[in-house]
Amino acid sequence: MIVINRKERDKQLRRADILKAAEHVFASKGYYEATIQDIAQKAQYGTGTVYLYFKDKNALYFSLLEEKIRSLTDAIRGRVEEAKGSRKKLEVFIQESLDYFEKNQDFFKLYILEKNSVQLIMSKRIASSAVEYGTEYMEKIISLAQEERVVREDCKPSELTDILVSILGSFVLNWINKESKRAGTLKDKAGLIFNIFLNGVAKK
């Protein structure tokens, strides 16, 4: 029995090796220009090995996306739950998102690329469910904020969510690209983003 568990655990570790390599390769080249060879090499396995753990390239890609999105959402959810009141929840949501993306830059690239292509090109891409899972929770917070009269009511929660997600995205993207001279951490931007989201860019 112990043997089986041990083996099972090792298997999961090797699977994780491949996912990690895939994350990096997909993020730097994009889905189509990333080859299975690239990924296998990065993970230090032979090409064929990848197929022992994933049905095909597509399955590998979506397993990756799905698992990372789940981990992102779960990471954020805990902290937000603790915060009291929609205002505070929003603030924490922003902070935690930034923190997570700062630590998972490769994932961010996949997420932002996928978010648009899923919404646009749809196709067979099953990931939409995972992407939705990611924003669904945000929508609840916004709904709450509307109930508490913190946030304007002339937009649907989903629209407001999209706005916040895009603003967040634009800051993360800027920060990631500015790898040379970066003022501080990404999380430092949280206050600014919160403020812009709530009060806009007008000079007060």
Place this chain on the structure above:
Amino acid sequence: MIVINRKERDKQLRRADILKAAEHVFASKGYYEATIQDIAQKAQYGTGTVYLYFKDKNALYFSLLEEKIRSLTDAIRGRVEEAKGSRKKLEVFIQESLDYFEKNQDFFKLYILEKNSVQLIMSKRIASSAVEYGTEYMEKIISLAQEERVVREDCKPSELTDILVSILGSFVLNWINKESKRAGTLKDKAGLIFNIFLNGVAKK
């Protein structure tokens, strides 16, 4: 002489046929899943004909992007120029962008997909110059708005531009996807977007 001009004009028309077909196919399938055959078929030419007008698939794609982005920017620039004061210019910029995207939905899809991948994956993708050309002008308006103390000064014009572009993008995307039940025209959203950009989403 007349003959040559006539010929030259016809040639441009055929080139435009192909670009138009390419726009639609690339927008619905994405770059990699769009095939030259698809495009040729859509344009009602044979496969080989495409190569008489464009060096290869990549050149076709970037010619398309480049020309559309130029046309977008030129369309907007005129109207914005007329408007007096940064506040009004911003307002017009938003209106005209929405109007253009409403009329060029396929192009919007390409633009939004490309914007992120250019910023992220860079690679050989030359289009970055064209994409920059598109936002460069917006930045000037924002700079002006900062000088006129209309807009907060704790962000760089480029950051504020990115924010506005993302907010715009999220509205356009929503509108495009909601093809079934759409309240009104996309341009109707201009006031709301302007207001959110300047004053945020807080309940006033």
Place this chain on the structure above:
DNA sequence: TCAATAAATGAATTTATATTCACATCACAA
């Protein structure tokens, strides 16, 4: 009408990768 030239065509070729599979290697139990 008829060469001669230009343009269009799509089948054949090339190229690039995903995927498979026969064989090699490893880990472990006896």
Place this chain on the structure above:
DNA sequence: TTGTGATGTGAATATAAATTCATTTATTGA
């Protein structure tokens, strides 16, 4: 130590699409 099943491997195969090019078709000017 060795036999056995589980894993790993990368060269060989399959597939799909980009690109080319010999041939066909259209256009033009005399």
